[in-house]
Amino acid sequence: MFLASAKKLRSFGIIGMNQRNSGLISRYNPRHLYPLVDDKLKTKMLAQKAGITVPKLLGTVQYQHDVKLLKEILDPHAQFVIKPVKGSGGKGILVITEHDHNLYFKPSGDAIRLADIERHVSNILSGLYSLGGKPDKVMIESLIQLDPVFSDYSYEGIPDLRIIVLCGYPIMAMLRLTTHASDGKANLHQGAVGVGIDIGTGNALHAVQYGEPVLHHPDTRKTFAELVIPHWDKLLQLAAACYEMTGLGYLGADIVLDRDQGPMIIELNARPGLSIQVANSAGLAPRVAIIEALKAIDPDPQSRAAFSKQQFATNAGIHPPRLLRTRSRDPKP
Amino acid sequence: MSAKLRLYILVVLIMGLGIGLILYKHFALGFPLSPDDKKSVWTIEARIDFIARGDPVIVSFALPPQTPNVVFMEEDFASPGYGFSELTSPTGRRAQWSKRTASGAQTAYYRLSMYETDQFVQSQTAANLPAEPEKPEFDGVLKTAAITLLDQVRSKSANTEIFTRELIKTLNSDTPDQNQRLLLNDQSSEDYKTDLIINLLALEGISAHIVRGLYLNEGRRRQSLANFVEVYIGGQWLLFNQNSGESGKPENFLIWQRGDQSLLDVIGGKNSKISFSILKSTQSTRNLAVRDSISKQAGLIDFSIYSLPIEQQNAFKMILLLPIGALIVVIMRLLVGIRTSGTFMPILIALALIQTTLLTGIIIFLTVVGTGLLIRSYLSRLNLLFVARISAVIIVVIAIMASISIISNKLGLDQAMTVTFFPMIILSWTIERMSVLWEEDGPREVFIQGGGSLLTAVIAYLFMTNRTIEYLTFNFPELMLVNLALILILGQYTGYRLSELYRFHALERRNVSGKR
Numbered sequence: 001m002f003l004a005s006a007k008k009l010r011s012f013g014i015i016g017m018n019q020r021n022s023g024l025i026s027r028y029n030p031r032h033l034y035p036l037v038d039d040k041l042k043t044k045m046l047a048q049k050a051g052i053t054v055p056k057l058l059g060t061v062q063y064q065h066d067v068k069l070l071k072e073i074l075d076p077h078a079q080f081v082i083k084p085v086k087g088s089g090g091k092g093i094l095v096i097t098e099h100d101h102n103l104y105f106k107p108s109g110d111a112i113r114l115a116d117i118e119r120h121v122s123n124i125l126s127g128l129y130s131l132g133g134k135p136d137k138v139m140i141e142s143l144i145q146l147d148p149v150f151s152d153y154s155y156e157g158i159p160d161l162r163i164i165v166l167c168g169y170p171i172m173a174m175l176r177l178t179t180h181a182s183d184g185k186a187n188l189h190q191g192a193v194g195v196g197i198d199i200g201t202g203n204a205l206h207a208v209q210y211g212e213p214v215l216h217h218p219d220t221r222k223t224f225a226e227l228v229i230p231h232w233d234k235l236l237q238l239a240a241a242c243y244e245m246t247g248l249g250y251l252g253a254d255i256v257l258d259r260d261q262g263p264m265i266i267e268l269n270a271r272p273g274l275s276i277q278v279a280n281s282a283g284l285a286p287r288v289a290i291i292e293a294l295k296a297i298d299p300d301p302q303s304r305a306a307f308s309k310q311q312f313a314t315n316a317g318i319h320p321p322r323l324l325r326t327r328s329r330d331p332k333p
Numbered sequence: 334m335s336a337k338l339r340l341y342i343l344v345v346l347i348m349g350l351g352i353g354l355i356l357y358k359h360f361a362l363g364f365p366l367s368p369d370d371k372k373s374v375w376t377i378e379a380r381i382d383f384i385a386r387g388d389p390v391i392v393s394f395a396l397p398p399q400t401p402n403v404v405f406m407e408e409d410f411a412s413p414g415y416g417f418s419e420l421t422s423p424t425g426r427r428a429q430w431s432k433r434t435a436s437g438a439q440t441a442y443y444r445l446s447m448y449e450t451d452q453f454v455q456s457q458t459a460a461n462l463p464a465e466p467e468k469p470e471f472d473g474v475l476k477t478a479a480i481t482l483l484d485q486v487r488s489k490s491a492n493t494e495i496f497t498r499e500l501i502k503t504l505n506s507d508t509p510d511q512n513q514r515l516l517l518n519d520q521s522s523e524d525y526k527t528d529l530i531i532n533l534l535a536l537e538g539i540s541a542h543i544v545r546g547l548y549l550n551e552g553r554r555r556q557s558l559a560n561f562v563e564v565y566i567g568g569q570w571l572l573f574n575q576n577s578g579e580s581g582k583p584e585n586f587l588i589w590q591r592g593d594q595s596l597l598d599v600i601g602g603k604n605s606k607i608s609f610s611i612l613k614s615t616q617s618t619r620n621l622a623v624r625d626s627i628s629k630q631a632g633l634i635d636f637s638i639y640s641l642p643i644e645q646q647n648a649f650k651m652i653l654l655l656p657i658g659a660l661i662v663v664i665m666r667l668l669v670g671i672r673t674s675g676t677f678m679p680i681l682i683a684l685a686l687i688q689t690t691l692l693t694g695i696i697i698f699l700t701v702v703g704t705g706l707l708i709r710s711y712l713s714r715l716n717l718l719f720v721a722r723i724s725a726v727i728i729v730v731i732a733i734m735a736s737i738s739i740i741s742n743k744l745g746l747d748q749a750m751t752v753t754f755f756p757m758i759i760l761s762w763t764i765e766r767m768s769v770l771w772e773e774d775g776p777r778e779v780f781i782q783g784g785g786s787l788l789t790a791v792i793a794y795l796f797m798t799n800r801t802i803e804y805l806t807f808n809f810p811e812l813m814l815v816n817l818a819l820i821l822i823l824g825q826y827t828g829y830r831l832s833e834l835y836r837f838h839a840l841e842r843r844n845v846s847g848k849r
Contacts, residue, residue, distance in 0.1 A: 003834040004835075006828065006829050006834060009837055016833045018829075018830065019827040208839070212839055277837070
């Protein structure tokens with residue numbers, strides 16, 4: 001069978017693209033707030049103001065003729081990441097892990113020259129990776145150091161943690177592990193492994209690659225059963241705090257663990273995808289229903305994180321799933 | 334809830350308006366719903382011959398009345414050297430030819446093109462009660478015969494309609510008794526019989542008058558008018574065939590004249606005679622309806638696309654197909670979940686395909702887009718700025734298309750020549766988008782979105798070139814409203830897309846096995 005029955009999917013509470021667009025994104029995310037998350041520089045400023053750790057900004061390039069200054073910006077740093085400010089889905093991100101005279105090395109070991117970096121930067125500036133092709137800016141950030149916890153679970157890249165936050169409550173989490181197939185990028189479409197994470201404990205639940213279940217990392221052969229994410233409470237609180245920061249009711253927070261600086265927010269997403277349901281082998285709808293049933297949103301991110309932790313732990317079993325399913329399908333204005 | 338309710342009310346209103354207009358045009362204005370709907374158009378030529386005596390000549394000829402379910406397309410009057418006027422009187426229209434002096438054989442023509450509509454006509458308003466008919470004078474014997482006959486018929490009938498039918502049947506019976514023979518009096522000409530029936534009915538106090546009409550049979554020449562009797566029954570005039578007693582207007586029968594005015598009067602001439610010839614032709618109902626509506630100045634048509642010059646009408650034919658394409662794209666994206674690059678690119682590709690025909694179009698599309706992408710990959714190594722690179726691709730693409738046209742022309746394939754201005758722009762734009770996509774998301778995404786766009790475009794093409802759909806969108810632009818309502822409803826769909834059933838299929842398996 002290549003097609004699932006719509007009835008069964010509905011009974012698992014799987015949310016589809018159409019429902020996500022109308023029931024979550026357009027209901028909880030006012031359009032005028034999008035620039036806050038589509039512009040990574042703005043997100044960074046916001047996060048810093050809210051006291052949330054972000055990767056250090058090494059420099060920005062705004063105009064085509066400033067590309068010449070790139071050498072000056074890059075020279076003092078051995079490792080850095082070049083990002084389009086308005087890019088989406090990890091497009092246009094260039095990671096340099098080693099710098100030797102004129103040669104710059106990518107995580108894969110490929111060497112490129114300064115001219116290649118300059119071309120990449122001018123491509124970004126002319127809007128190649130921005131939404132709608134609008135002219136863009138370039139930001140250069142410090143490289144995140146791989147936390148040793150993940151060293152067995154990632155290949156040539158930094159895994160990131162995607163937490164879906166609804167009205168300030170973290171409702172589902174997924175760890176995205178880079179693989180050889182994904183070219184060191186944490187992008188599920190390109191072959192990264194998605195690992196569903198138990199909101200209650202930070203333990204790995206299921207893992208999928210290309211939509212099919214996997215039991216161990218395809219490159220390192222390490223089994224996921226022992227994977228536990230450290231600083232779990234801190235991560236949940238960080239994600240929960242993004243609600244106050246942006247005002248977006250439905251967002252995906254992308255968090256990385258830095259070896260030296262701990263959890264950092266690298267990006268926020270106002271239109272998080274639905275693959276997280278596959279990785280968790282669970283639907284979003286019942287969890288959305290629990291949050292929507294709340295009378296008031298707790299103003300304190302810490303207590304919200306605690307609430308989620310208790311509600312959405314995999315073996316919580318407080319609410320019979322049947323009840324939740326029915327609620328989630330209630331038509332709402 | 335209120336937003337949803339408002340949307341549904343809006344949808345119902347738009348849908349109702351659209352369907353209502355379509356039904357109005359179909360039933361009231363006679364627009365057919367199928368492009369193949371044909372109608373018989375009858376061309377009737379009346380030829381009037383007479384010998385003029387050298388005096389002033391006036392020819393007066395009764396013209397058929399305009400009735401709601403017969404449309405006169407064209408009327409021509411011809412007679413060399415005669416003055417002509419058309420007179421309208423309460424008893425009907427008449428044509429009048431006149432000349433100061435004429436001698437010898439003269440001919441006048443009247444030609445009429447008409448067709449019967451099957452559009453809905455309100456039942457005739459009750460006719461005014463005619464004056465009580467004058468009791469005709471019958472001579473002694475005839476009077477007795479008439480009274481006996483009427484008594485006999487009356488005893489067999491329950492109402493006026495049956496009475497009339499019985500009377501006509503009795504007069505026409507194959508074995509006439511003495512009374513009937515006496516009344517018919519050997520002079521069994523049609524006109525005499527008509528007079529007799531009317532007189533007999535008058536004796537009974539029933540109003541009746543003569544109706545002359547023409548049976549429309551294809552390719553007939555030298556036809557004459559048939560006499561019918563119209564009888565006032567229950568507030569309405571009912572037509573009776575005086576030879577069979579059947580009531581109602583027969584099919585393919587044109588009522589030419591009502592009442593006992595003469596059909597033809599010739600002053601200053603003799604030996605006048607009239608003959609009819611009939612020709613049938615078939616024409617598309619839609620053309621007839623448009624023509625009729627324009628001549629009637631029906632508001633809906635007067636302010637419609639038909640009032641535009643033909644050239645612009647043709648442009649609209651294309652533009653009105655766009656909503657169909659949009660509907661297909663909405664269905665493909667929201668229900669099926671096919672990824673296309675851009676919302677409207679598939680529609681535009683479909684439009685380009687319409688101009689190039691399907692197979693040629695797809696081949697040209699794949700060749701040009703493929704070559705364009707190859708060139709793009711070369712240009713990207715030349716370290717150019719993005720905008721310059723894309724522009725360079727477009728120039729190269731236009732060169733490719735020009736050479737395709739020239740080469741195919743030299744090879745004698747004129748099909749590829751149809752890569753005209755419009756498809757060229759669409760192709761260049763496609764390549765631009767695909768190039769951007771290639772750089773942003775890699776070749777895989779180009780194949781997914783490019784293939785999705787092409788598939789959607791082909792499906793849209795198949796719908797947009799469907800004869801019936803093309804016909805309906807152009808002749809019933811109101812369909813756009815129905816289309817709009819459908820798209821508004823589809824915009825409400827929050828269920829799964831077909832592609833998601835595949836995307837999540839592994840999930841279903843796991844959940845089932847996990848639970849049991």
